[in-house]
Amino acid sequence: MTPFVTLDAVAAPLPVANVDTDQIIPARFLRKPRSAGYRNFLFADVRKAGFVLDRPEWAGAGILVAGPNFGCGSSREAAVYALVDAGIRCVVAPSFGDIFAGNAGKNGLLTVTLPEATVGGLLDRLAAAPGARLAVDLPAQTVTEADGTVHAFGIDAFRKQGLIDGRDDVDVTLAHAATIAAWEATDRDARPWV
Amino acid sequence: MTPRTLFDKVWDAHAVLTRDDGQTLLAIDRHFVHEGSFHAFGMIDHAGRAVRRPDRTYGVADHYVPSHDRRRPIADPEVANMVEMLRANTARHGIRLFGLDDPRQGIVHVIGPEEGLTLPGLTIVCGDSHTSTHGAFGALGFGIGASEVSHVLATQTLWQRRPRTLRITVDGAPGPFVSGKDLILSIIAAIGAGGAVGHVIEYAGSAIRALSMEGRLTVCNMSIEAGARAGMVAPDDTTFAYLHGRPNAPTGAGWDRAVAAWRDLATDAGARFDREVRLDAADIAPTVTWGTSPETAVPVTARVPDPSAEPDGRRRAQIVEMLDYMGLAPGVPLAEVAVDRVFIGSCTNGRIEDLRAAAAVLKGRKAAVPGLVTPGSTPVKAQAEAEGLDRIFKAAGLGWGEAGCSMCVGMNGDLVAAGERCASTSNRNFPHRQGQGARTHLMSPAMVAAAAVTGRLTDVRRLMEGA
Numbered sequence: 001m002t003p004f005v006t007l008d009a010v011a012a013p014l015p016v017a018n019v020d021t022d023q024i025i026p027a028r029f030l031r032k033p034r035s036a037g038y039r040n041f042l043f044a045d046v047r048k049a050g051f052v053l054d055r056p057e058w059a060g061a062g063i064l065v066a067g068p069n070f071g072c073g074s075s076r077e078a079a080v081y082a083l084v085d086a087g088i089r090c091v092v093a094p095s096f097g098d099i100f101a102g103n104a105g106k107n108g109l110l111t112v113t114l115p116e117a118t119v120g121g122l123l124d125r126l127a128a129a130p131g132a133r134l135a136v137d138l139p140a141q142t143v144t145e146a147d148g149t150v151h152a153f154g155i156d157a158f159r160k161q162g163l164i165d166g167r168d169d170v171d172v173t174l175a176h177a178a179t180i181a182a183w184e185a186t187d188r189d190a191r192p193w194v
Numbered sequence: 195m196t197p198r199t200l201f202d203k204v205w206d207a208h209a210v211l212t213r214d215d216g217q218t219l220l221a222i223d224r225h226f227v228h229e230g231s232f233h234a235f236g237m238i239d240h241a242g243r244a245v246r247r248p249d250r251t252y253g254v255a256d257h258y259v260p261s262h263d264r265r266r267p268i269a270d271p272e273v274a275n276m277v278e279m280l281r282a283n284t285a286r287h288g289i290r291l292f293g294l295d296d297p298r299q300g301i302v303h304v305i306g307p308e309e310g311l312t313l314p315g316l317t318i319v320c321g322d323s324h325t326s327t328h329g330a331f332g333a334l335g336f337g338i339g340a341s342e343v344s345h346v347l348a349t350q351t352l353w354q355r356r357p358r359t360l361r362i363t364v365d366g367a368p369g370p371f372v373s374g375k376d377l378i379l380s381i382i383a384a385i386g387a388g389g390a391v392g393h394v395i396e397y398a399g400s401a402i403r404a405l406s407m408e409g410r411l412t413v414c415n416m417s418i419e420a421g422a423r424a425g426m427v428a429p430d431d432t433t434f435a436y437l438h439g440r441p442n443a444p445t446g447a448g449w450d451r452a453v454a455a456w457r458d459l460a461t462d463a464g465a466r467f468d469r470e471v472r473l474d475a476a477d478i479a480p481t482v483t484w485g486t487s488p489e490t491a492v493p494v495t496a497r498v499p500d501p502s503a504e505p506d507g508r509r510r511a512q513i514v515e516m517l518d519y520m521g522l523a524p525g526v527p528l529a530e531v532a533v534d535r536v537f538i539g540s541c542t543n544g545r546i547e548d549l550r551a552a553a554a555v556l557k558g559r560k561a562a563v564p565g566l567v568t569p570g571s572t573p574v575k576a577q578a579e580a581e582g583l584d585r586i587f588k589a590a591g592l593g594w595g596e597a598g599c600s601m602c603v604g605m606n607g608d609l610v611a612a613g614e615r616c617a618s619t620s621n622r623n624f625p626h627r628q629g630q631g632a633r634t635h636l637m638s639p640a641m642v643a644a645a646a647v648t649g650r651l652t653d654v655r656r657l658m659e660g661a
């Protein structure tokens with residue numbers, strides 16, 4: 001996958017809570033191959049007139065700032081494909097659906113969790129200054145606003161390194177193949193009914 | 195030894211190794227794949243990797259299967275392709291498939307338990323968020339994305355960070371017509387759609403213990419709608435009675451040994467949870483949702499909320515947005531809201547007990563609006579027909595379909611039309627979930643049946659008074 005280290009990009013405000021993955025990509029597109037252009041399916045049913053990503057001020061946005069519980073609902077990784085294929089490489093929100101956050105980390109999409117009040121302030125300032133940029137530094141774990149205000153964020157160390165390296169987890173795991181086989185042999189005796 | 199929770203015991207038993215950074219390599223006992231898993235098969239094929247444990251992987255055709263006509267070819271070529279890709283991928287990798295013509299076919303979260311593949315203490319994953327359903331048996335079941343599906347296919351393990359634990363205790367006796375669906379909708383309303391993010395829920399208390407396996411499955415199914423990683427119920431005699439004699443359940447001395455081990459899974463006295471929430475079942479009424487998030491669940495006796503009463507600006511805007519999408523005016527009693535259509539089915543409420551509850555209300559009555567009933571599995575369909583439930587639904591004027599996800603998600607073409615209001619036993623009322631512009635109200639099977647009879651959201655208790 002494409003590594004994620006730093007990103008300086010236009011940040012689009014989406015001040016909505018519980019943006020579910022059905023909204024991010026509707027079910028009828030899930031039968032399409034990735035080559036069909038998943039960016040065209042992003043938010044397909046909720047893109048009303050004036051939708052933030054369609055406004056010229058936010059053209060080319062690479063960061064989305066949203067309300068709590070972003071990416072809740074269906075486990076469809078296609079939601080991440082649609083965001084990434086549309087050029088979004090980072091989503092900032094007070095919280096994320098767990099499955100979505102896991103999927104994001106495996107596709108070079110950084111999920112930044114910041115306190116609700118911080119995100120609320122960001123949303124207000126981004127709406128007031130259309131086209132404003134944010135600078136994201138994953139190794140330093142910071143988001144920096146145009147005026148220099150720095151917000152530090154926490155991230156799981158394994159996910160962070162995976163993003164920076166653009167790593168394939170299966171390779172990491174297969175290095176433990178002997179340990180897995182040993183576990184399976186012990187378990188066969190312990191739980192023969194499995 | 196430190197007292198441990200049910201979750202701790204299952205997690206610890208599957209930890210192949212834990213790294214210093216807190217990541218655990220978790221062994222997976224059961225892996226279900228469905229039509230949507232084509233991305234994941236593509237990934238392992240692309241990397242030239244084999245499926246490590248085809249014997250612990252099961253294919254299920256459910257999301258795209260037609261409800262009305264099982265003849266081939268399936269009319270929509272893209273839908274046909276999804277079902278065919280699953281057949282080809284499972285065949286190529288030697289994976290058992292519950293396919294279109296299999297008499298055991300059904301929704302993955304219905305047939306896992308039915309087949310005795312879902313057992314206490316197992317780790318169970320599937321590229322589907324409602325894999326939390328399987329926790330009703332004291333298994334750790336959770337949904338994963340396509341990359342993780344490909345990881346499990348290749349390694350039969352997953353890297354996971356240990357989630358936090360949340361115990362939700364529901365004590366007391368629920369009133370008439372209060373089902374597992376009403377319990378879980380009320381729980382979600384209490385803690386919020388993101389209330390359990392990062393947590394595994396254990397459901398405990400006398401009201402949970404009193405539920406049948408079907409009721410517990412409904413509760414655990416919707417754990418994800420509160421954001422939880424998984425939901426679990428400790429296995430007990432109800433669990434063992436359900437499993438005994440199931441096709442893949444252990445037998446003879448193996449059964450006794452397994453049950454003895456399963457009894458030890460229950461949370462130890464004094465075990466610590468990161469959070470605790472308590473509800474009284476006596477406070478829970480038949481419940482409906484009014485908005486586009488499952489957390490908008492309220493008693494059917496309530497009114498549509500008034501956004502002007504909400505002090506927080508962002509939340510107020512969101513209520514306005516939801517009411518606009520749902521076509522509802524503030525302050526209107528929910529029991530006056532007319533519906534256009536009903537749907538009974540899905541992995542939440544497509545089991546035999548759900549169909550019985552709906553049929554009990556519909557018996558001898560006519561539906562005032564059109565609707566569809568789809569059983570959760572082909573065995574459920576056969577059982578329902580043996581009991582004559584299909585005849586009750588048809589006599590009421592509702593459609594009786596084949597087993598699958600159907601109108602829960604509309605992937606097979608069973609869609610709610612734009613602007614139509616649907617009373618549904620499914621689990622998601624998200625905007626456009628049942629179709630573009632569809633308006634979904636979530637509720638129990640008995641409540642959907644009552645809505646079908648009157649053509650509006652209805653308190654099933656009043657309909658059945660004196661009946």
Ligand code: SF4
Pocket residue numbers: 256257301302303322324540541542598599600602603620621
């Ligand atoms: S019935 Fe609905 S929620 Fe359940 S697995 Fe199928 S599509 Fe998903």
